[in-house]
Amino acid sequence: MEALAALLRLLLWLAVVASSHAQQRPRCRRQCGNVTVPYPFGIGAGCHHGATANGFRLRCDARRRRLTVAGYGHVVAAISVPKAEATVLLNASRACYDRPSGRVVGRREKPMALNGSAFLFSSMKSKFVSIGCPGLSYFFDGGGDYVTGCMSVCRPSERALPGSCRGDDGCCQSTIPLGLDSYHPRLGSFRARGQETTFLENSTACSYAFMVDAMWFWLAGARFNRTGDFAVPVILDWAIRDAPGCAAARRDAGTYACRSAHAVCLESSNGPGYICNCTDGYEGNPYVTDGCSDVNECERRDEFLCYGVCINTPGSFICTCPKGSSGNATTWLPPRHQVHHSTQGSVSVGVFMLLLVCFSAHVWLQKRRLLRAKQRFFEQNGGLLLHQQLGTLASTGVAFSIFSEEEISRATDGFAEARVLGRGGHGVVYKGVLPDGSAVAVKRSMTVDARQVREFAREMLILSQINHRHVVKLVGCCLEVEVPMLVYEYVPNGNLSSQIHGGGVLLPPAARLRVAAESADALAYMHSSASPPILHRDVKSANILLDGDLAAKVADLGASRLAPAGEAAAVATMVQGTLGYLDPEYLLTCQLTSKSDVYSFAVVVLELLTGRKAFVPVEDEEEDEEGSLAFWFLAAAHEGRHREIMDRRVGEELGVEVIDEAAELVVQCLSMAGEDRPTMKDVADKLQRLSSRAHE
Template sequence: MQCVSPLNCSKELRSQSLLGQELIGTPFVISAYYNSLAILGCRNSVWLRNSETTTFVQCMTFCDENSMDTRCNGVNCCHTKIPLGLQQLQMTYQTVRSVNNSRFCGFAFLADQFWFEVDYRAYNGLLNDLLNPFEQEFVNATMVLKWELDNWELSRHSSCERQDKSIPPYGPVSSYSYDMFTVCYCKSGFEGNPYLPNGCQDINECTNPATNCPDGFTCINKLGHYTCRNRGSRVQIMFISIGSGLGGLILLLGLWMSIKAIRRRVKAIRKRKFFKRNGGLLLQQQLSSSNDNRLEKTKLFSSNELAQATDQYNENRVLGRGGQGTVYKGMLTDGKIVAIKKSKRLDEGDLEVFINEVVIVSQINHRNVVKLLGCCLETEVPMLVYEFIPNGTLHQHIHDPNEEFPLSWDMRVRIAIEIAGALAYLHSAASMPIYHRDIKSTNILLDEKYKAKISDFGTSRSVAIDQTHLTTRVLGTFGYMDPEYFRSSQFTEKSDVYSFGVVMVELLTGEKAVTSVRAEKGKSLAMHFLDSMEENHLFDILDAKVLKEGDREEIEAVAELARRCLHLNSKRRPTMKEVAVELEGIRLKKEGSNFQQNYDDREFHSIEVDEGTSDFSSISESSLMDTNSSFYFSIEAQHPLL
């Protein structure tokens, strides 16, 4: 392609095409790397433009008739680089010396580096002729075009890399270049054209005589390479394969056993760590210092047992959630239904509370106290296993009554008697007095026969027989908490009496210990009850079922007992033993004319009391008196621990 354009001398700017439409629509562009714009002549200035306002490059020549310089560095000849990606060139030029417009002044053309290094020297003689007023014929200058293909897809067995040095445009080359510094080639084991789809094909090395496998081996060609296989007998190959397989199997078995042993060891270490962190050492200390056989028989469950019992702690097994943890319903391997209390993660300061619950509940043997079956300390959080109590809490039955089995007045009195008997046992009949410290209707459960059972001994404390109170940080539930304990931080057995009094008021009124309406007025249920008693409005606040079924005299007796339990001065409150006796007396007065007859005869009678309810089994006739319709009993406590 000839791209040499003669220049007529002109003092004014002139435009003309250096390369027209020849490349438009072809895959070729002018290589900006190999080509330069060259001007032969002197006092010519040439610009390349892509518009009337934008200039790409400029080249200017100066005259020196005596110059022998062949480097085309601006004397009689100049050259400069061109922009990338051009398919046509428009130039503007001007002659800077005053000459006739028709006079020939030189040439403008594109030439590659090879032309400047070789052919330019041959045309150097033109420079003298260019000074004459005759146009010379000059058509031989070489130019390099660059080409690319649309939607380029290289062979998947080819590879390309960038090169930092230039690639010669002429002469033999061993590869194909598609860009200025990028070279592609077929990967090892393949041959062909890397620029064509599937252009690199596998070389069959086994057909090459230079490829030699050792004696006794056969060459096998593979994609991109080859292998040498032993020509031994199939029997040898079979034995080698079987041996390799057995060896691999033994290795895998050994690895599996090692992993299993490591896991067992890690699991054992974790269990020991959890046991220690969850207070196992403290529990062992308690066990070793205790003379109670029941505590020694407390079962330690494994983590696997409890996970299996709760179906991996399935959410469907949740019975309830509280401040100290979550309770799940579970079934042991022997088919026994249990309640599993999964404690929240314990801080070091809470370990004593948890172990305290284990120790205290393990020592209690009373039919109206939830029985602790055992515990598990080898899990991340400690767990307690209790007997399962199926009929929910007293709170649910009072405030969300079951229409199929509502709480009758007689049931309410019986439940109050059972709770009072259990608390009397804890305070005065256990091996060591125990203060529950959180008596409330949600901690009283009802079994399948709707017998009351006290639960949740997490904040309970045992005290020495000669100790009258505990000085601790205030714990409890608002609405049930003894005001005197709240002020002094000294918890006594009378503090449990106050909480029991609130539960009695709940049974009488059917109202909650704390409601938002009363909270705004700064009043609890206990204060509301006491005010109503003071104003003789008791029957205005009673539950409808109590009014319908209860005897007026009996209701007044129970309410009066509740009022005494709620006295702000703890010294004027009755003990739980006295409360249990008076409640029994209220029930007995209603139940039988035989009792009244025996009282009139002044004879001693042994009265049968439901075992485990009040834990008292006889009433002495000599201590029985009737004063103002109130009953006073001197009852002999009988319990296996005494």
């Protein structure tokens, strides 16, 4: 019986190994139309990696010459093994309007679900785009939570600004976060707001929204003028997701996907899992046994420079000077004659020494290139200026450090997934521990504009000197990378958004007014007391943190701008912010002022008073409500219904008078014209008085 059981176990193991080597079966189809299907993908049962419903199984409609993901239906246009990417087609969402009334006459919203598959939307290579005037588009994830979106209007042609898809030219765009596996678009507009005629100028009959390959859309440029029903390419990242990472995957030899002898396992950069690559000097498919083959560098002289005698070796090559000359054969220089030795031993020693020198030179060059890259990033990010200025401020007690990339990596355990505190459209925040044991939050951004790079050192210098009890302290930065990383003090109780909308232990009503007053005090300090004034630019509940005592800490100053002195001072800049909080006047004029922060902060106060999110999903296609909490509140306030939409507990505990005064303040802050809004100092004083009355 024991022998039979052992035989059965052996047969089961062989079955697992056989299924994992499905790519070796000659019957598996590897072409559909003009799309090549490399393993771990496969057409039909047994020709792909893993389970049937994980996204690697594909279907081929031979008649229509169309390749789709089995179980999901997404049309596949291309698959890349080296990049671990796939290009699929996404149908654009559309909403059309009756121009006289502004009512919706047709809406088609096209979602895309990837949940449970090997795919995630690429946060680096895909973006969310909205086209139409006026357009208001956003999308939710599979759990119904708002992810991101943008607003677009059309400026008169004589006042057009340079650039494209910037928000005021009938097109806007937004980056998407890591780990996104579901896309549910919503399209709305300002058209129902008859009193806001500014938004209705140069309106279009329809608005469109879609996720798209960022490079493809950029190349399309002004030529992108599609209407009706159309599809666009979107980039997806894929990985082997049946294990959390390489270490766990290697423990199960039967399912480990890196099959080639010259394959290397790499952690997935988007979500859990891993990908396989061929090692340096090899190319091919690492998921197939013997799939990585040696690159013959000598046949690719334009890619691997060699001006002498090239000898291909496994995984590399040797480039030597022709017989009778010496020098560096990888650089074009006139050869120098050398003295010949007659003994065979001298030749052998010479070849060995040459190999040793070449290897050492290769290692040295790699290290030198890395150091040069770090030095170049350090200098272009203003490191020399920042270092010099910090030296002059040492006597003032300013505690600010310039960290190396290695220090940040050690502090975050190599940017481990377990250290992630949060993800956003612009980057990921990790919890780090410095050598002295202090906890920090490291923001690792994905992109930065050229102007921000030029001004980075100066702005870091200003932000490092902010010392306010309700502003998260910036303790340092890392400049050795292309996009600088910021290091903040660690705040333990998460952000205000999760406290309001998280569904757990929520802030009591009196504490909500206190948090609002503390946050307003911090913003008023930035506007009025900092020198020069600081405009936050992205005020929202997710950027207000709560410490151990649930005191407010305004965070994420990475998008902030320095402004000239004076409340009316404006900074011309590309529109940046979060849909639902974005100042409409800033959107139209591209002029950022302190009143832009006032508008955004009013939306935060509304979240605290109503318990609602900045965007409310609208399921009824006959409704033309755009889902904006600010516009929805203003409509209710104008009709005297503001008490009805307040959180019931807030209304009961704070009382009618406090609610009415708070609502009046919010209405003032949400004025369409910035000059009609109060200053942040006035807002802070008013909220402080209301908070004191609530505690009496």
